Amino acid sequence: MLERICWYKFPLSLLSCPFTSCPPPTPIYVAPRNTLIMPVVRLAVKLLTAATVITLLSTPSFSTATILGPIISPKNPYIGQNGIATMHGDPASSDTTPFAGPGNATINSNRRALQSACPTLLGTSDGYVFGLCTTMFGRTPTIHLFDSQEADSLAEFAIAKGNILGGVYAYVDNQDKLVLTDGNNQLLRVGKSSTNGKWALAITETLPLTPIPSSDSVVGLAPDWQGYVWFATANGLAGYADPVTKNVTVLPLKATGGSAEEVANSISTSPAGTLISTTFATYLLVRDDTSNTIKVLWRQAYDRGPARKPGQLSWGTGSTPTFFGPQSGYEYVTIVDNASPLVNLLVYRTQDGSQVCKVSIFESNNSGSENSPIGSGRSIFVASTYGYPYPALPAGAPPSQPSSADFVGGIERVDVLEDDSQGCVVKWVNNKIRSSAVPKLSLADKKIYTFVRQTPLFPDSTKTGILDNYYYTTIDSETGNIDSKQFVGTGFIFDTLQMAGLINQGVLLQGTITGVIRVRKA
Numbered sequence: 001m002l003e004r005i006c007w008y009k010f011p012l013s014l015l016s017c018p019f020t021s022c023p024p025p026t027p028i029y030v031a032p033r034n035t036l037i038m039p040v041v042r043l044a045v046k047l048l049t050a051a052t053v054i055t056l057l058s059t060p061s062f063s064t065a066t067i068l069g070p071i072i073s074p075k076n077p078y079i080g081q082n083g084i085a086t087m088h089g090d091p092a093s094s095d096t097t098p099f100a101g102p103g104n105a106t107i108n109s110n111r112r113a114l115q116s117a118c119p120t121l122l123g124t125s126d127g128y129v130f131g132l133c134t135t136m137f138g139r140t141p142t143i144h145l146f147d148s149q150e151a152d153s154l155a156e157f158a159i160a161k162g163n164i165l166g167g168v169y170a171y172v173d174n175q176d177k178l179v180l181t182d183g184n185n186q187l188l189r190v191g192k193s194s195t196n197g198k199w200a201l202a203i204t205e206t207l208p209l210t211p212i213p214s215s216d217s218v219v220g221l222a223p224d225w226q227g228y229v230w231f232a233t234a235n236g237l238a239g240y241a242d243p244v245t246k247n248v249t250v251l252p253l254k255a256t257g258g259s260a261e262e263v264a265n266s267i268s269t270s271p272a273g274t275l276i277s278t279t280f281a282t283y284l285l286v287r288d289d290t291s292n293t294i295k296v297l298w299r300q301a302y303d304r305g306p307a308r309k310p311g312q313l314s315w316g317t318g319s320t321p322t323f324f325g326p327q328s329g330y331e332y333v334t335i336v337d338n339a340s341p342l343v344n345l346l347v348y349r350t351q352d353g354s355q356v357c358k359v360s361i362f363e364s365n366n367s368g369s370e371n372s373p374i375g376s377g378r379s380i381f382v383a384s385t386y387g388y389p390y391p392a393l394p395a396g397a398p399p400s401q402p403s404s405a406d407f408v409g410g411i412e413r414v415d416v417l418e419d420d421s422q423g424c425v426v427k428w429v430n431n432k433i434r435s436s437a438v439p440k441l442s443l444a445d446k447k448i449y450t451f452v453r454q455t456p457l458f459p460d461s462t463k464t465g466i467l468d469n470y471y472y473t474t475i476d477s478e479t480g481n482i483d484s485k486q487f488v489g490t491g492f493i494f495d496t497l498q499m500a501g502l503i504n505q506g507v508l509l510q511g512t513i514t515g516v517i518r519v520r521k522a
Contacts, residue, residue: 067326067378068096068377068379068441068443068477069096069376069377069443070328071090071092071443072090072091072094072270072328073329074225076223076225077174077225077227078173078223078224078225078227079091079172079174080122080125080171080172080174081123081124081125083098083504084099084123084172084503085171086172087119087169087170088266088268088322088372088438088500089440091171091269091270092268092269092270092322092324093266093268093320093321093322093323093375094322094324094375094376094441095322095373095438095439095440095500096441096442097440097443098444099505099506100444101440101445101447101449101506101507101508102472102506102507102508102519102521103447103521104447104474104483105522106486107486107519107521108521109472109488109517109519109520110150110517111489111494111512111514111515111516111518112146112151112152112153112515112516113514114144114153114516115135115137116133116134116142116144116514116515117133117134117136117497117512117514118131118132118133118511118515118516119168119499119500119511120132120168120169120499120500120511121146121511121516122172122502123148123172124172124176124192126176127149128146128147128148128154128176128192129145129146129148129151129504130145130146130170130172130178131144131145131146131516132168133511136514140158140161141158141159141161141183142158142159143157143180143190145199146509148504148505149507151509151516151517151518155199155200155201156201157190157200157201159180160182160183160184161182168219169221169266169267170221171221171222171223173189173223176191176192177190177191177204178190179229180221181221181231183217185208185209185210185212185216185217186206186207187206187208187229187231187241188203188206189203189204190202190204191204207241207243208246208248209239209241209248210248211237211239211248211249211250212233212237212250216233216234218231218232218233219232219233219263220232220265220266220267220276220320221266222266222267222268222269224273224287225269225270226287227243228240228242228243229243230269230285231267232263232266232267233263234262234263234264235260235262235263236252236253236260236261236263237251237252238251238252238276238285239251240274240287249287249292249294250294251293251294253278255280255281256301261278261279261280261281262279262314262316263276263278264279264313264314264318264394265277265319265320265321266372267320267321268320270323270330270350271330272297272330272350273286273297274286275321275333277316277320277321278316279304279314279315279316279317280301280316281301281302282299282300282302282317282335282348283298283299284299284333285297297353298352299353300348300355302335302338302346304338305337305338305343306340307340307398307399307401308338308397308398308399308401309340309400309401310368310386310387310400311368311384311385311386311387311388311405312338312369313370313390313393313397314394315338315397315398316338317335317336317337318368318371319334319335319336319371320372321333321334321335322334322373322374322375323350323375324376324377325350325378332348332349332350332375332420333347333350333353334347334373334375334380335373336361336382338368340401341364341367342360342362342364342367343360343362344358344359344361345358345359345382345424347359347416347424356416356420356424357414357416357423357424359414361412362410362412362429365406365408366386366410367384368385368386368387370498371383371385371439378415378417378418379413379414379415379477380414380415381411381412381413381439381441382413383433383435383438383450384408384409384410384412384435385407386408387405387406387407387408388407388436389404389464390497390498391497391513406464407434407453407462407464408462409432409435409452409462410429410430410433411430411433411435411439411475412428412430413427413480414427415427427480428480430475430481430482433450433473433475433480434452434454435450435451435452435473436452436470436495436496436498437450437451437497437498437499437500437501438498438499438500439475440500440501441477446476446477447477448474448475448476448477449472449473449475449501449508450473450501451470451471451472451473451488451501452470452485453469453470453471454468454469455469456469467490467491468490469487470490470494471485471487471488472484472485473485488519489517492513493512493513493514494517495512496511496512496517497512497513499512507519507520508520
């Protein structure tokens with residue numbers, strides 16, 4: 001996922017990075033409230049080999065059989081197909097899909113050169129894909145309509161840009177229309193049509209988000225289960241728009257002491273409410289039906305650390321907050337904080353915001369994440385982006401500490417125990433998977449799909465270069481082992497830049513800095 005980069009903020013030069021692999025360690029228990037055990041556990045993990053069984057007296061028994069899913073239920077009636085209708089798959093931002101990907105078979109891949117960065121790819125129920133792209137020359141935000149099987153651009157439509165363009169986050173509604181905001185803070189619905197075989201895109205509905213000042217912009221939006229369109233702005237306004245009355249209601253999100261909080265990622269919705277993570281805290285919000293105002297059900301502050309980390313785009317969490325759970329798909333909420341030296345995976349109960357567990361993840365040389373976690377069943381998967389060389393930062397982003405770092409990579413899986421009062425377990429860690437895209441989990445084939453980077457002459461290097469190789473990669477979600485790694489291309493034109501791919505009916509589409517890659521079985 002390309003969290004927080006505006007559509008038109010991509011320069012023409014990039015850096016890139018390498019890839020390696022290693023076997024995962026065995027599970028360890030993570031005490032949810034006893035932080036004294038963690039230094040001992042981490043020391044043990046470092047001293048033992050990955051194949052060594054770690055047993056602790058306090059380790060509770062837990063099932064080794066993984067039950068993934070469900071995608072949030074009941075389905076949101078105002079959104080398109082789960083798995084393909086939002087950047088993170090569904091309103092819960094689970095980063096899962098009900099569809100199988102290309103799998104481990106020999107693949108055929110093609111690059112569609114658009115001279116545009118394409119961070120958002122969203123599918124429709126009738127087999128087409130909306131792409132939100134920004135031209136490299138002119139930095140014009142442009143909607144493309146793609147054929148989902150070949151990724152051919154059938155039509156394109158430019159929209160207004162502003163100082164900070166909203167719209168990297170969007171969704172496809174239940175009428176297969178694209179819902180997004182433009183640079184003038186207009187909520188747009190864009191439809192597709194075909195005449196004599198020629199496709200066209202057009203705005204079918206406009207709703208001005210008038211309470212948002214021109215100096216601010218929408219960074220995330222999603223519909224709730226009543227049809228209201230919720231949004232969050234960069235300067236910390238939460239709100240919802242009524243598509244029927246055109247009324248817009250907002251609530252400023254403020255830290256203790258009254259200072260405004262910022263929002264740098266998208267938002268998530270479930271029947272329980274709307275999740276927004278600011279640069280200080282995570283909120284669960286609902287609409288008060290009696291007063292038509294916004295009510296804060298709970299707020300949980302997190303450790304935002306001393307500064308922005310390299311490989312992240314703001315000072316705070318890099319996560320779009322994720323609903324997940326084994327029954328309804330939204331019993332829990334998870335984000336990754338920005339603590340130093342090690343970030344923590346945080347899990348809360350949706351009902352009241354109480355903490356289930358706080359798990360330090362990765363190591364000091366790769367502990368940071370700009371990506372939304374995958375959440376499915378009781379399992380959470382987090383990819384490290386620490387040190388990833390983004391070509392540009394959002395306006396006003398503070399300096400990182402340190403100023404730069406190698407891109408080590410890594411993916412870690414954490415499971416919530418069946419008795420969640422006992423906290424969570426680290427199921428596996430693979431710190432050698434250098435994911436260059438937002439990983440996606442297929443519930444159909446149980447594989448994690450991503451792309452990785454590797455330096456051609458030094459495959460074990462953690463340095464970066466403009467001639468890195470890029471590989472389509474599948475990972476066993478149960479073990480963390482790499483199932484397959486297949487070459488896709490060389491050079492910065494293939495940089496997937498931590499963008500989210502789209503898996504639909506055996507085909508994977510992945511945005512890059514210069515267009516789209518299509519991957520399918522040969």
